Amino acid sequence: MVTSAPLPISLDRSSRVPLARQLAAGVRDQVVSGALPVGRRLPSTRALATDLGVSRSVSEQAYDQLSAEGWLTGRRGSGTYVAAGASARPRHRPRRQRVEEPGLLRLDTGTPWIDPRHRAAWRRAWREVSVATPPRGYDDPAGTPELRAELAGHLARTRGLTCHPDEILVTTGTIGGLTQVLTALPPGPVAHEDPGYRAAAEAIRSGGREIRDLPGAEPVTDLGGCVAAYVTPAHQHPLGPVMSGADRLGLLAAARGAGAVVIEDDFDSEFRYDVAPVPALAALDRDAVAYLGTASKSVAPSMRLGWLVAPPALHHTILERREVTHDTAPWPVQRAFVSLLRDGYVDQVVRSARRVYAARAERVLAALDGRAEPIRPVAGMYATVPLPQATALRVAECARAAGFEVPLLSDYCRTARLTGVIIGFGGCTDAELDQALAAIVRALG
Template identity: 40%
Template sequence: DLLGRARGLHTTADSIVVTTGSIHGLDLALGALSANVGVEHVLALENPGYRAAAALATHRGWSVHDIPVDREGLVVDELESVPHGTPAVYVTPSHQYPTGGLMPVGRRRALADWARSTGTTIIEDDYDSEFRYGIAPLTTVTELVPDRAVYLGTVSKTLGAGVRLGWMVAPPSMVERITDTRRAIGDFPSVPVQQAMTSLLRDGEWDRSVRTARRIYRARDRVVAAALAPFGELRGVGAGLHTVLVLDADVARDIAADCADNGVDLPTLAHSTRSPTTDGGIVVGYGSVADDRFERALRVLVDALEKRSVS
């Protein structure tokens, strides 16, 4: 019901696997795909992108093939560069991490068409999809090509990172393979946590929690945009829990260092980039932080930017 109501994803119980989060779901998907013989195990990944996904793929013995991103997320045309027979591509179309790109419907359709024509599996991470501020929800890639997609979700952004619970939607054949493996090794999420989540959904507390969080983060999104707009191009505004201020890589590094000297840790795009680039920026996250810490961190960043502008 949640997936259909909130994500527009039409599925059945035999296509759903309960996980401990998105990375766990990615691990299960890669494990199932690893059973395919006769193909090179290559995961196409957004670059810059989620470093934990690349680390997991490498740990599993997969090769990683970087695909550039732009303001609209993963550049689908660049997928032509991946080795023939690549079994999977990992993508965060709802709010690309870290650049904040929102993949439009046309590009989602192009990605679905590419997966269908090449036999590639799309692993769609539902990153930040709960948090859209005046932006209408878009059709998931999984809904466009359900037989060639795996959909990952988590409650960590809404209920807190300590709540290790998520879900994946996958073709029934993959679910069956995953279920057999899990039975053999006992790899299952906490039953009490699952029961608690069921109660939250049944009693409407989940929806209320999401609405409350969305209201808080919408306000922070606006504050960040207003404070940083004078200093350059902003990306990711209007969705998610972070905004990117686009800067030259060297400038971003210096600004981040100034902030660190004042006790504020702000990653740059370079932290999530696996190949050298002159493109850069500051990633300003505003989730899971108290109001006073948020306000101080933003003040420290603005001071560093103003100092840089004057010098």
């Protein structure tokens, strides 16, 4: 004989949700989770009402609702049962593929150093946001006009890229802009540097596109069959070299010959300290290049703010889509960045960081002198150090033991067979960098 048992369900009598609806939800959850398996007999409506201290009408309404949904079935003269087809569904907790060890400081390629002396300007910008009046509805799909005007001046002054504010689209960072460009392109493969920026490669794959590997820091002469090529010409990520003038012209010629768009990720061009920043590739051909800029390397990655200057046809396609999807950066972030640009905060933190990075690059070179040779010139906020893989693994392990995570060059490769380590020096203090370098030197012997 099949018997029933009391149901472990609690009701909140202070809730505005009717008791019958609460009871139905509680039973439904147990059926869906498998706690009440198929064929289980449930208490009668009278017994359940008594167990829960409610009127019988509450339990009757709950059972009627669940029977109508197909979770329960009544058998004449026998009782109410969990219906066939209501099988258990295991619940899985999401599992992170990469678990950071507590207290481990990652010396990566993208965490900037922000001079604490400029915090007052940062706070002032957000105070302005707090008293500003937000849009009544969704914001301008291209981005706020005030921010686009400030960005137009910033790009002309710092990147040699002259454009009208209406030609700029504000994005949710580099990957947000890249994804919108990819969505606007016709079907086809996208060329990508190897080794290269892993987040960009993942965005290309996630869009269902094939990646064609371009050997990193080498001339590009053929883009046949590709609809686009993603490149980092100002500071190849992660190898470091600047794309030469001849190679820039060759890349543009290859793009025109293939009818492809060059997607320029200008991620940290402001941090050259051996020479003046190299002008943007887009300045050479606005019709062939989609330019991506970001606030992540100069202000804060967590702002999730960037900008896109695309060829006219792509610009209109992306803007039309954004008018439907409202896929742009949040208004408060845009409004704050207007103040940060207008009041000189961005220029100040860039100048300060450039001086700090130059000094830290010298510390890295001095520490490794005679032991390893980084790829020169060192620029931006990291140094790439070619090493045999066994040595690179030993360096990473020794750094980890000292409390630091040092990325492996091989992790940035797909078909390339390059090995070594990358020593980031943006997201740390001078003292922390010295500790990490001491551990690296010990590993190098």
